[in-house]
Amino acid sequence: MTIGFIGAGSMGGAMIEGLIGSGTDPGDIVVKGGTHGTAAGLQEKLKFTLTDRYQDFKACRIIVVAVGTSALETVFKQLSQIVTKKNSVISVAAASSIAGMQQALGDQITVAHAIPNTPVSVGEGVIGVSYGSKLSDADKSLINQFLSKLGKIVETTDDQLGILGTVAGCSPAFIDVFIEALSDAGVLHGLPRKQAYEVAEQTLLGTAKLALKSGENPTVLKDAVTSPGGTTIKGIAALEKNGFRNAVIEAITAANNG
Ligand SMILES: NC(=O)c1ccc[n+]([C@@H]2O[C@H](COP(=O)([O-])OP(=O)(O)OC[C@H]3O[C@@H](n4cnc5c(N)ncnc54)[C@H](OP(=O)(O)O)[C@@H]3O)[C@@H](O)[C@H]2O)c1
Structure with missing residues (x-):
C-alpha cells in the first residue's frame, strides 16, 4: 500500500520515521515538501520517494496532510483536483476539521x-482521531491499521480532538521538563548526570507500563507505594505544598487556550 505525505516537518517526519521503523518499505512512501527543503533533507536519511507533483499522490491509498495552517488551503485546493474514492485523506493539522475537509475535497472522499x-x-504515539460520517467500515479499518503502526489510537469527536491533542501533544515537552527536574534533584544529591537521566526516564516508562498493564487508576498505584509516615508520602506532601498538580493543570489549560 502506498502512503503519501504532504509536508514532512516535525510531525510528518515523525510519522514517516515511525512507519519505516515499524517495517513499512520507504519505497512505499511518497512525500512532497515545501519551499525550505525540509523533506529533501529527511529523504537523504530515510530514502522515501520525493516528489513535487500532486499527480503522484493519485496512486496513494492514504494521503496524510501534515502542513502548517498557512499552507492548508493551497494543499486542499490542489488535492481536490486529483483525489478520487480510491484515496483516503487524513489531515493531522490542528486547524483542520472534518467539515472543512469534506467541503474542500467533496462528500464522496473518505476523510x-x-x-x-x-x-x-518510535511507534509509541497517541493518535487522537475523528472520522467523517460517510466512512465505510472497510475504510475505517484501513485507516486504523495504518495509524496503529504509530501507537495507540484514541477515537473521538472532532470537537474533542483539540483538548485530546493538547494533553497528548504538549505533554511530551512537559514530561521532558519533569525528567530534567528529577535528574537535577538526583544530581543535587550526588548522582552522575547520565545516570540521573537514565533512572528518571526508565522510571517514567516503567510507571506508565505498570499503569497500562494493571489497568489500575493512578490513585491505587500511588496508595500502594505510600506507607503511613513513610518517605514517599512525605515527598507527595512536598509536591502538593508546591502546587505540582495545579501547575500541570494550568500548563494544559494555558496550552489549550494557546
Ligand atoms: N508538531 C507537533 O507536535 C504536531 C502535533 C499534532 C499536529 N500537528 C500539526 O501538524 C502540522 C505540521 O506541524 P509541524 O509541527 O510538523 O510543522 P513544521 O515542522 O513547520 O512542518 C510543516 C512542513 O510543511 C511543509 N510545507 C509547507 N507548505 C507546503 C506545501 N505547500 N506542500 C508540501 N509541504 C509543505 C514545510 O516544508 P519546508 O520546511 O520544506 O518549507 C514544513 O516542513 C500542523 O498543522 C500542526 O497543527 C503538529
Whole structure:
C-alpha cells in the first residue's frame, strides 16, 4: 500500500520515521515538501520517494496532510483536483476539521482528522482521531491499521480532538521538563548526570507500563507505594505544598487556550 505525505516537518517526519521503523518499505512512501527543503533533507536519511507533483499522490491509498495552517488551503485546493474514492485523506493539522475537509475535497472522499504526538516516531504515539460520517467500515479499518503502526489510537469527536491533542501533544515537552527536574534533584544529591537521566526516564516508562498493564487508576498505584509516615508520602506532601498538580493543570489549560 502506498502512503503519501504532504509536508514532512516535525510531525510528518515523525510519522514517516515511525512507519519505516515499524517495517513499512520507504519505497512505499511518497512525500512532497515545501519551499525550505525540509523533506529533501529527511529523504537523504530515510530514502522515501520525493516528489513535487500532486499527480503522484493519485496512486496513494492514504494521503496524510501534515502542513502548517498557512499552507492548508493551497494543499486542499490542489488535492481536490486529483483525489478520487480510491484515496483516503487524513489531515493531522490542528486547524483542520472534518467539515472543512469534506467541503474542500467533496462528500464522496473518505476523510479523517488525526492529532498525533511526536512519540509516533518510535511507534509509541497517541493518535487522537475523528472520522467523517460517510466512512465505510472497510475504510475505517484501513485507516486504523495504518495509524496503529504509530501507537495507540484514541477515537473521538472532532470537537474533542483539540483538548485530546493538547494533553497528548504538549505533554511530551512537559514530561521532558519533569525528567530534567528529577535528574537535577538526583544530581543535587550526588548522582552522575547520565545516570540521573537514565533512572528518571526508565522510571517514567516503567510507571506508565505498570499503569497500562494493571489497568489500575493512578490513585491505587500511588496508595500502594505510600506507607503511613513513610518517605514517599512525605515527598507527595512536598509536591502538593508546591502546587505540582495545579501547575500541570494550568500548563494544559494555558496550552489549550494557546
Ligand atoms: N508538531 C507537533 O507536535 C504536531 C502535533 C499534532 C499536529 N500537528 C500539526 O501538524 C502540522 C505540521 O506541524 P509541524 O509541527 O510538523 O510543522 P513544521 O515542522 O513547520 O512542518 C510543516 C512542513 O510543511 C511543509 N510545507 C509547507 N507548505 C507546503 C506545501 N505547500 N506542500 C508540501 N509541504 C509543505 C514545510 O516544508 P519546508 O520546511 O520544506 O518549507 C514544513 O516542513 C500542523 O498543522 C500542526 O497543527 C503538529
